[in-house]
Amino acid sequence: DTAVSQTPKYLVTQMGNDKSIKCEQNLGHDTMYWYKQDSKKFLKIMFSYNNKELIINETVPNRFSPKSPDKAHLNLHINSLELGDSAVYFCASSNEQGFLHIQYFGAGTRLSVL
């Protein structure tokens, strides 16, 4: 049983297209995240939701819109894809007990914009 699952694993698309990435966790966690990892391996948080409520919204273009229909799911929709959006996008979840913040990551979605 995969704890945090993302689909699709690979996404190759043309500039200007709109695409979505889905994430689901079966750990019973309250908080979910989207991270972007660039080619230099830097991991940067984009968004975080706690019980369906947006709590972290980093400086990310408006073309990126997260949606959390329930606390087990967090999706990411990207409009008008640009070359610079090519990266690996990781979904993660955590159980915010005290200050633990331990993150459980999905396998990642490798996005290539041509």
Added chain:
Amino acid sequence: GQQVMQIPQYQHVQEGEDFTTYCNSSTTLSNIQWYKQRPGGHPVFLIQLVKSGEVKKQKRLTFQFGEAKKNSSLHITATQTTDVGTYFCAGPEAAGNKLTFGGGTRVLVKP
């Protein structure tokens, strides 16, 4: 905002040798976490350190949290090819639920 720096960025190690990677935060941390990402994989949680001066071991890996709780180190003894990957440290911001990751140390092992 909080910054977390890791050095070195790259570490080439001969199999069997030891090495250490370092993590420094611009602010005092309530805890520090280490993650390992294998090539083509995703970050996987390794360990969390909470107390000032804390030292924890996992087989050949030794993790240390500084006395001031602003730095940490990971020491690997007798490096093996299975140690290949990128090691990240991460610390939570004082307010909010955000974890700030260091830039990672990419470890390459020469057989």
